[in-house]
Amino acid sequence: MSNGFHDKILRVNLSDRQISVEQPGEHFFRTYFGGWGLIAHYLLKELEPGTDPLGPDNLLIFAPGVVTGVATGGSGRHAVGAKSPLTGGFGEGDAGGFWGTELNRAGWDAIIVSGAAEKPVYLWIENEQVEIRDAAHLWGRQTAEVEEALKKELGDERIRVSQCGLAGENQVRFAAIMNDVSRAAGRTGLGAVMGAKKLKAIAVRGTGKTEIADWDKVGEVAGWMRDNFKDGWTGELHEHGTDGGLEFLSESGGLPTRNFQEGSFEEAEKITGRTMTETILVDRGTCFACPVTCKRAVEVTDRHEVDPIYGGPEYETAGALGSCCGIGDLEAVAYGNQLCNAYGLDTISTGVAIAWAMECFERGLLTEEDTGGLELRFGDAQTMITLIEHIAQRQGFGDLLAEGSLRAAKKVGRGTDKYAMHVKGQEIPMHEPRIKFALDLGYATSPTGADHMHNIHDTAYEAEGGAIQDMRSLGFLDPLPADDLGPEKVRLAKYHIDWKVLYNCMGLCMFMPYDKGQIRDLVQGVTGWNSSVFELMKVGERALAMARAFNYREGFTAEDDVPPWRFSTPFKSGPAEGVQVPADDIDRALDLYYAMCGWDKETGAPTAGRLYELGVGWVAELLYGG
């Protein structure tokens, strides 16, 4: 077995309380790496098509990657996957922090949870020792309380905890899985899967180490990062967190505002990262081994009580609970963030679902009769906070929102689905395609539904240097403006998306400014493999193709790859007034992207030929027969 992996996957069946170890071998790890690749592999192999995401037959997979736990910036991430209760397709969310590293140090490459417990349980992993324990006393409690209780109960302050919050217990369809209290594997409703399995938490303590084949090679990259993180984008991340760019986005006309009706928010300054730094910030947090320290810890003591243990709002949160709801109140946003982290809610879907309701209410499509007397108005911070509570507790109108905005809209009817800002049922994150057209393509085609993690944020490709210089190493030679959607931009998007899926499979943070050669060196250094950038590109492309294959088997077709209509209507005001993603361009771009990916025009699934070319003929045989 190579370095970087233990060749040990932990399998836990909660129905019959069986615990076992699977050793798939080096070939497996070199093919799938971890993250999306590993998750898609098991979902395809072991899930019957049509499995109820909230039933015991769904799998819940915790999957770090090649670099998780390696002492270099950005290596503190792990992915979680399952069939999504929000989209009905490939579900995945990924988080930073320390939990993934702890799992690696405990000697495990992944955890696959099957079945469901009858009563609440938690999993206690202490190196090779694995135990299923009663969690009745933890059920219903907030995340910080649960982590504290577990540390006390297990007598070790250094354990790391991943858990579903109240929202997951209540099977809110966009419930997150939280780790280290403030970090969320947020998207696609994995907390609900965990809750449905009555798995309250996974506590991990690992005292082993992450084996590295060639520390010199890894150390060179790690050292470069240490020496250079204060430059450019990561420097800004360090200074003001991910929320540092919010005000700039508003000025560019690309800040999702009032449910994406506008791209500029008059109160952006109030909720931007710089303001946070100057007001409520008490500490900068980090993930394992990362010098960037882009995480925030904020404290509020007057109107709302915000405890720094719950971190502070990321950009996605400031956008979703802030501008997207028309709310320019940082303390309220910070409190909303705390609630989401305490209950285990995805802040993006939460904010966008609330924004949907606000727009519908303002348009008269929802009334107080629907909302149980709540008046839903953009800018009303208290209502936003109340709705978060109600969603997590599935109370009143919150019970409807807990289904996600698309399902909610379909239940309500009256054309409210028009204002559900989603793809495949997942709410759109805080990135506006009208200022970067290729993003629209990524939203439409991501197998997880609207997703910003494995997408192209193409502003950087306008200019010389930086991203475009790095893309040259793939033979992509020309800068292209953000509002281009021609063939070369589609090619750029394809390469970029494949590469970002690789990040996920590696357990690497997408913010890291490593160039492709450095990422190759990281993989080579950790594993001892002679991997080329070609191999790495194929790892990403393979994982994406497999996730698409999973969706195809669940009944998705090309018709589910719908670019949100709103982005093909012009902004009525603001710095990007009049700008829209041209509908013809996006249609042509979709066709071309399909062709480049080797996806069938009708089914949207990867062709047999492409699957064989990606070395996963077994997926072709699964989909199309032998």
Next chain:
Amino acid sequence: MSNGFHDKILRVNLSDRQISVEQPGEHFFRTYFGGWGLIAHYLLKELEPGTDPLGPDNLLIFAPGVVTGVATGGSGRHAVGAKSPLTGGFGEGDAGGFWGTELNRAGWDAIIVSGAAEKPVYLWIENEQVEIRDAAHLWGRQTAEVEEALKKELGDERIRVSQCGLAGENQVRFAAIMNDVSRAAGRTGLGAVMGAKKLKAIAVRGTGKTEIADWDKVGEVAGWMRDNFKDGWTGELHEHGTDGGLEFLSESGGLPTRNFQEGSFEEAEKITGRTMTETILVDRGTCFACPVTCKRAVEVTDRHEVDPIYGGPEYETAGALGSCCGIGDLEAVAYGNQLCNAYGLDTISTGVAIAWAMECFERGLLTEEDTGGLELRFGDAQTMITLIEHIAQRQGFGDLLAEGSLRAAKKVGRGTDKYAMHVKGQEIPMHEPRIKFALDLGYATSPTGADHMHNIHDTAYEAEGGAIQDMRSLGFLDPLPADDLGPEKVRLAKYHIDWKVLYNCMGLCMFMPYDKGQIRDLVQGVTGWNSSVFELMKVGERALAMARAFNYREGFTAEDDVPPWRFSTPFKSGPAEGVQVPADDIDRALDLYYAMCGWDKETGAPTAGRLYELGVGWVAELLYGG
């Protein structure tokens, strides 16, 4: 402009004697590199479909590559291309030696010859000075005489000469272009194109240098090669030349014998490289900067006069003029080799065309009436020698053979075409698919017709280490036996073929044992580009797709990708008795290879989507409209 290139392409129109310089810029060179890529670019852009290969409208393109002239092993090669008079499709042959390096040092990245002279001319390039000069006194003369005459006439012993021989003048359809007297850009009949243009020779003298961006990086690879070339395959090449493996191949049952009827030759020992070393070898020759020195110089003074200036037989020659004709007479083979080099004939097509005639004669399908009284029998060395003379001079039965075996067979009729061992009209080289199945796929699909240069010789992939270890860097993880043609072998073949086309575009010898990381370092070191192995793979894939696109436009379809029938019949005797390439397997492999390459099942042409993905949307627009 980056290093490694001058951004200067020499254009010479022989019809109006116009000489001009084209500067396509860095983007062009980074996209096409040289060789196949550059040739396909110009043939697609500038040739009308249906152009007569032997008419003035054909282009003749001399194209070194990124590393041509860089002081490291294997960098002495250049490609020549045109529409082929042999296949009617994409024509290319490439050669080692010193001519490509000299051209580079003269400050030129390529030469594109258009039009045709009224009277024989030659081109004299002395750095930036270019002159079209009268060649009446050189016409009809043998290659060594021409080179000597030019050195004298130009007053410089250090000029390098590329030329068409008598065979090219006579438009033998498999005439080679010779450089440095003994090196042949042998395949697809480019000598005939040169002859048809009445361009006798290109003499070059360059006193500039090849600019290198990062000599440390290049030097590390060059030094590794110097230190290690005596190991493994290159060590054998040094010791006994390319012909060193002939005897082993015969013992494996894979030596083309008596027109591919058998795979083992009872007299193999007599014509193998070791015997050559022990008998007629007088010197080892080399190409520019290469420590391997795999070239031979032989001398024979009794029966035949063989001058070392004409080198010595390569494996291809020993096979084609030797075993394939049933001839176990090394001196005769060496003399045949000298004749081919003196007249400018491709030894492969020459030998296989003669072998075709011998088989037909032995089967009674050709008679002395056809041959002008010659009795054609396998093993008859004198007849082989006579036929070479007659082919070059287009005399008697030789005039028929000069058309290539397929055209000859079609003229003769009587089912003789069955025994023409060819793909797309080009004779098959000395590699037997029955001992390495994937080769059959490569023969069938190569745009140049049966070709060993851009093909997979898959024996090495059976074992750990070497080639398979290197292919791991592309994510190809499993060794596979040579008689496998399953999906993973097809994937291996695709990756391998794309990579070998890259070698051509780079001007790098396919024998070099550099791994993919070293080749990336060479490109990066020479050019200063940040190229990844992904970019390099795409350069190969792009050039191949463009060559296929050219063939499509010339009327080729998938039906022209025909695996030779003989390889799907079992050997009747010998070490590989009973072995055949299963017809079903090759059919399935072809389908899958097409799918992996993104080639249309019917037309065999790359799809628009693939062409856009390769960054050459203009080819898609050329083929399929805007």
